[in-house]
Amino acid sequence: MSPTSSSANANLFAALRAAFPHDLDAIAVETDDGLAYSWRDLDRASAMIANLLVALKLKEGARIAVQVEKSVEAMLLYLATLRAGYVFLPLNTAYQSAEIEYFVTNAEPEVVVCTSRNAPWVGPIAQKAKTRHVFTLDDDRTGTLLEMAAQCSDEHRIAVKKPDDLAAILYTSGTTGRSKGAMLTHRNLLSNAEVLKDYWGWTHGDVLLHALPIFHVHGLFVAIHGALLNGSKMIWFAKFDPKRVIARMPEATVFMGVPTLYVRMLAEPTLTHKQCEDMRLFISGSAPLLIETFTEWQQRTGHTILERYGMSETIMLTSNPYTSVQGARRGGTVGFPLPGVSLRVRDDQGGECATDEIGNIEVSGPNVFAGYWRMPEKTKEEFTADGYFRTGDVGKVDGLGYVTIVGRSKDLIISGGYNVYPAEIEGYINELPGVAESALVGVPHPDFGEVGIAIVVPRAGATLDAEAIVAELKGKLANFKIPKRCFVAEDLPRNTMGKVQKALLRGQYKNLFG
Numbered sequence: 482m483s484p485t486s487s488s489a490n491a492n493l494f495a496a497l498r499a500a501f502p503h504d505l506d507a508i509a510v511e512t513d514d515g516l517a518y519s520w521r522d523l524d525r526a527s528a529m530i531a532n533l534l535v536a537l538k539l540k541e542g543a544r545i546a547v548q549v550e551k552s553v554e555a556m557l558l559y560l561a562t563l564r565a566g567y568v569f570l571p572l573n574t575a576y577q578s579a580e581i582e583y584f585v586t587n588a589e590p591e592v593v594v595c596t597s598r599n600a601p602w603v604g605p606i607a608q609k610a611k612t613r614h615v616f617t618l619d620d621d622r623t624g625t626l627l628e629m630a631a632q633c634s635d636e637h638r639i640a641v642k643k644p645d646d647l648a649a650i651l652y653t654s655g656t657t658g659r660s661k662g663a664m665l666t667h668r669n670l671l672s673n674a675e676v677l678k679d680y681w682g683w684t685h686g687d688v689l690l691h692a693l694p695i696f697h698v699h700g701l702f703v704a705i706h707g708a709l710l711n712g713s714k715m716i717w718f719a720k721f722d723p724k725r726v727i728a729r730m731p732e733a734t735v736f737m738g739v740p741t742l743y744v745r746m747l748a749e750p751t752l753t754h755k756q757c758e759d760m761r762l763f764i765s766g767s768a769p770l771l772i773e774t775f776t777e778w779q780q781r782t783g784h785t786i787l788e789r790y791g792m793s794e795t796i797m798l799t800s801n802p803y804t805s806v807q808g809a810r811r812g813g814t815v816g817f818p819l820p821g822v823s824l825r826v827r828d829d830q831g832g833e834c835a836t837d838e839i840g841n842i843e844v845s846g847p848n849v850f851a852g853y854w855r856m857p858e859k860t861k862e863e864f865t866a867d868g869y870f871r872t873g874d875v876g877k878v879d880g881l882g883y884v885t886i887v888g889r890s891k892d893l894i895i896s897g898g899y900n901v902y903p904a905e906i907e908g909y910i911n912e913l914p915g916v917a918e919s920a921l922v923g924v925p926h927p928d929f930g931e932v933g934i935a936i937v938v939p940r941a942g943a944t945l946d947a948e949a950i951v952a953e954l955k956g957k958l959a960n961f962k963i964p965k966r967c968f969v970a971e972d973l974p975r976n977t978m979g980k981v982q983k984a985l986l987r988g989q990y991k992n993l994f995g
């Protein structure tokens with residue numbers, strides 16, 4: 482057991498802080514546009530923001546909801562929230578007012594932090610939900626949050642937390658229905674971070690290229706915890722830019738991305754063996770990595786991408802091996818269950834599947850979340866009687882123990898690493914005048930892996946304009962949820978039970994994007 486997990490304070494921040502290097506003046510984060518933050522800066526600034534939160538006298542377990550552009554200060558706000566013992570609730574920057582209203586009303590955060598650009602509409606939503614404090618934070622180090630924090634002490638005693646205390650809530654639609662807040666505890670986050678530190682061979686001198694958004698598990702937990710728990714420097718990109726990431730590779734050793742990031746880098750002529758020769762590890766996850774991408778990356782760079790699999794509810798579950806002693810990294814598979822994770826495949830009746838037999842993936846372990854926020858019934862449904870979480874992913878385990886995901890029982894589209902829940906989009910389309918019904922299905926896409934397209938049926942006598950439907954949805958929904966194409970059809974194919982046969986629609990449109 483590592484010294485961090487045996488310490489009396491189970492606060493994740495205590496473990497991260499304990500891993501800071503002795504030389505606090507060394508650089509911890511360097512932004513691609515030239516700013517440098519030392520470890521001392523991280524410590525002091527997170528203490529100041531934590532002291533501001535403490536001064537607000539929030540209730541135990543208060544949620545801090547944050548919808549801001551990616552910046553080092555946004556990460557500091559996350560660290561400060563942990564440090565002060567509150568619950569961090571990150572929100573995708575693409576969310577529009579209806580989406581934000583749902584999350585804020587559901588989570589009842591005591592603090593909302595948004596950009597000054599969005600404050601005119603986020604502020605009233607927060608007030609309506611009785612949020613006591615609204616701050617702004619912009620990606621140029623301005624905003625009321627930092628103005629107020631600047632007046633606070635830079636010394637702060639890390640709040641004492643128990644392992645099962647909540648650290649974060651991540652909204653996800655899980656297997657079905659409306660978005661649910663997955664409650665993650667300090668134990669969930671720290672145990673997973675410690676396992677990954679060992680499993681991926683994090684080592685002294687590692688430098689992480691951080692180019693993912695920081696409102697999801699991948700960029701916020703896997704990447705940031707990985708670097709901080711190893712006392713490793715991050716090269717920080719506010720936005721993914723393939724040319725810039727490739728240009729900085731000679732200064733780094735680790736990169737994490739969703740498949741779209743790898744596809745986009747492969748399109749750059751500057752991606753060469755030479756440019757990647759100091760890199761130690763390329764990790765992919767959040768969506769299936771095509772075998773073509775896996776193979777092309779090997780040929781172009783000499784590196785074998787390590788693919789892993791996780792969820793908002795569980796953080797990381799499986800990983801391809803890091804060392805060849807553990808086995809080869811196999812494209813098309815997501816590797817082995819991580820140490821401490823128990824993974825099994827069951828048929829629809831709950832019976833155990835044999836080796837290589839396809840079934841529902843169920844998991845348990847210290848990384849599995851504490852349940853959905855204020856949805857005990859829903860939580861119960863998603864767990865088996867013996868405590869395994871039903872992932873909604875369909876897969877198999879081979880004779881060597883490699884896990885392959887072959888599909889999903891949940892109706893989910895993963896587009897460029899973002900989740901799109903058809904039921905949500907269909908709900909919006911069905912409310913439009915003249916619409917009888919609709920179906921959103923995922924089809925292959927060369928850049929985003931998969932994208933949603935809509936098939937819409939008009940009411941009797943109504944005429945629909947596909948482009949006008951898409952235009953209507955823009956402004957209501959986050960941009961990545963907007964169907965990339967819309968088709969008007971006379972009806973939807975149904976089976977004898979009356980259920981829409983989405984597989985048929987997927988087949989019909991599978992070559993739409995080449």
Ligand code: MCA
Nearest residue numbers: 693697698699721741767791792793896897898899960961
């Ligand atoms: C942007 N667009 C998209 C997406 N992103 N469309 C579909 N899917 C997307 N993911 C559209 C916009 O709507 C816009 O369309 C146009 O592309 C340009 O938008 P822009 O914002 O400029 O796009 P971008 O900056 O090029 O973004 C692409 C991206 C981004 C870099 C691939 O989507 C991204 O950062 N994805 C990573 C997501 C991620 O971190 N997932 C981890 C989840 P228009 O012009 O028509 O308006 S964590 C997770 O899943 C688990 C637990 C795990 O295992 O890790």
Ligand code: AMP
Nearest residue numbers: 653766767768769789790791792793886
């Ligand atoms: P989220 O709800 O954002 O946590 O997304 C979790 C889902 O992403 C999982 O249930 C999987 O369906 C999918 N996912 C994550 N990593 C992978 C991967 N490497 N391959 C295939 N699907 C993945």
